[in-house]
Amino acid sequence: MVRDREARAPAVGKDRRQLVDAVVQARYQTFESPVRPHGERPSDVGAVQRNARRLRDRDNGAATRDQVRARRDHADRHRTRRARLDDGGCQAENERSSEESFTHAGSFLGTGQGLVRRQDADFLPRAPRLKGMSGDSVRVAEVLGVLSLATDLGMGMALEHGLRSTVYTVRLAEALGLDEQAAAQAYYASLLYYIGCTVDADVFSRMFGNEIEVRGAAGPLVFGDPRRMMMRFMSNLGGGESGLARITTGARALVQAPAAMKAGAAGHCEVAQMLSDRLAVPDGLREMLAAIYERWDGKGFPGRMRGDSIPLPVRIVQVARDADIQLQVGGLEHAVTTIAARAGRGFDPTVANAFVRDARAIASDLEASAWDAMLDAEPSKRPELAGTEIDDALAAIGDFADLKSPYTLNHAAGVSALAGDAARAGGLTEDDEQLLRRAGSIHDVGRVAVTSLVWEKRGPLSPDERERMRLHAYQTERICSASAFLEPIARVASTHHERCDGSGYHRGATAAMLNDAQRILAAADAYQAMTQARAYRPARSPEEAAETLHEESRAGRLDPDAVAAVLAAAGQTPPRAQRPSGLTPRETEVLRLVARGLATKQLAKRLGISPK
Known part of the structure; x- marks a missing residue:
């Protein structure tokens, strides 16, 4: 799978570079931002241009050939080390793994116990598998239908x-x-029809307020009297601000709105064309x-x-x-x-x-x-996607979702690559690796159902805004589960904000409810998000993100083994956990297995001793 991605990286990178250039043009050559961003928030032009440069430097998340080789070699070394652990070798590393798992278990309730090893498959669910992964196929209409559902909400x-x-x-x-x-x-x-709708969502929301509500209200008027439709938009001028800022924004937007709407339509069309090129x-x-x-x-x-x-x-x-x-x-x-x-x-x-x-x-x-x-x-000639065509189509869906904000460009591509490489580093099967790459591509498609006023807010979210934000993971599952082919992928994709201690969303799942793939995706999404800027904070360095991920692991929110696999795939070395005071490595291993809920016979089998 890594070799496949390496082979097609230049083509994917070119498509995404062109897409980013179109976004820059659509948002900022005709649209002048009604309000100049201030404080620590970068200007929108700068944010998009920096993201564009980052995409070029990193070959748009598909990774350059050298990066692919380096990441693959690093993941292979980590997987080899894990294989030695499963075979009983490398005692020091085995002790560290046991101690860390025990430290984060905390109780016998099953939270934060670490990734399930092959021998533990009976005790926690395995990641859902896609049968015939190497030869699978799906109708183009199914993928387009999922995109259509997403555009309805957007x-x-x-x-x-x-x-x-x-x-x-x-x-x-x-x-x-x-x-x-x-x-x-x-x-x-x-x-x-509407797959270009995310390209100007942030600019539109600043000019007119909640872009989803305003567009929905204007829908019945689009092909009627143009003056009525324009008046409908004008009534919302400055809706993304309040007080004096709304007056200022509204006044500027009044001048810009006609040209902005014309440029917005052109941007929608151009981005729709570019995305369609990747959908066969x-x-x-x-x-x-x-x-x-x-x-x-x-x-x-x-x-x-x-x-x-x-x-x-x-x-x-x-x-x-x-x-x-x-x-x-x-x-x-x-x-x-x-x-x-x-x-x-x-x-x-x-x-x-x-x-x-x-x-x-x-x-x-x-x-x-x-x-x-x-x-x-x-119509009777019903084209299908197969193999890497599916991966490319799902990557296009990820880019569609990422266009919702200038801060999230390339996020889905980064999560997809990192989660897939972490699956290799963590010793998961090739099917699980494929599953994670695809889940990473579509995990945030539900973002389009949440107004940009929430995603672009610089201050704390209100309770209502926070609830809307949390529902984007549910919307991902809701949209993608319509397709029988994507449904098992959606089950993994929609859990990217779940946490082992039950503090995540949207289901509040605990460790016992999360399988290997879901735990890795959560860690990969967290790492990738931290290394990108957001409206409310600057980007963190890879080292800072790695340390934060490890802190989340220590607190029992993220799985220790999933974090280790993600950091290995990202080229980061997680800090070693300290051995519980006064315990031998063997005692630590026993307690770790007990914390996972193994019965006496199962415990004996794992330890290689008699059950009596």
Whole structure:
């Protein structure tokens, strides 16, 4: 797996470099930040540019060839050392491991006992395995469906809006007599409609307030009277601030808003195109995604197309998307009336009239779940992803989530690489290593469901804000579990904030509920996050992050063996734990095993003695 990543690192790195350049352009060449950041917080331009340089220096988290070799060699040495421990050698290291596990056990309740060794597999759950990991495959539609669910939450739409709209899109395409290729383009364009929505979330939130709520409220107006939509946005000017700051922000944003919205739409389209290039979608879709915010009358964004110059599949998606929004607002009759009124203005009149004629059939209730209906609606040629294509697609999902904030660029890629390398260092199986790399890629997709006002806040979070923040791990599981293929990966990905002592979130899981992969992911995410700046703090050095990770281990929150594996993969050496006073190495080993809850016979088997 490491060799595979090494081989494709340059291509992945190039894609991500281009993506970061697009983010810089979309956010900061036309958008001037309404409020100059102050205090210890770096300017947004500086933050993105520094992240861009870091991506170039590190080959965008995929790692350079030399870094891959160095990390692999370091992980192999650590794994060899662990193998000697399992074989009974290297007594000093065995004593350290035993003492550390005993120190963090604290009681017989099962918290902080350390990673499960192979012999202990009966006592704590093993990481879920993906069968046939080396030859697995998944339909492209499943991956795009997960992205669609994420964009629903990021745009303030009802969950499954994108899935329902995609079904309506295919039905409308059939009513218009489109050929299979054009229908397929409409299908995939519908699923990817809003995948550029995270690119300007932080800037949008400072200008208008809670970007998710504002965008959701503006959704029904997008293809209506442009003046009404603009007034809706203007009413929220400065919503990301309060008091005098809101007045100042609002005044500046009033001047900037029209140009900002135009640039924002262009940025959405450009980022959507770049992400789609990594998702193995059919030819021609890239051009479609450049037109998603255009209007038939030429009053759309960024305002480069009108009429027939907008690709027909996009015109169909626009009507289907708006139809579902209006259905949610006022039912079928309201949807028909609204679509008819927008014919020749926001919409192609031919497409709008086709919907009006067959609205009941096109927008009828879905017999199966929206997810199943979306999969069934895919045109007959149904492409699949396999092997490294899956890894690349999930990495694209991670980048989509990371774009939510200039501070999190490259976070998912870093967690994925570190967790996978830690799995090697910790002696886990190749399946578990693959699982961790994929879980690392998607672990933060739930972030898009939380407003940037929370992620960009410099001070302490309020109780409400903290609860919203904590739910992002739940949203990751909720979104990704829709896919049968991604569900076992989501079970691991959604636990990246759990802690062995039960103090984590979103489930408050304890050590007995967390398997090897989940413990490693939690430690890898913590280390990677600490070495990146956030709105409320500067980045910590690798050495500081390593020390903090070890402190968390000593306190029983992170697993000692997971921390050791992560630090080994990161090239850091964890401090040695002190031996419990007055105990021999053998006594320490006995107490460690007892703390793990082993019965007498199991204890004897591990110690190589008679159970009597």
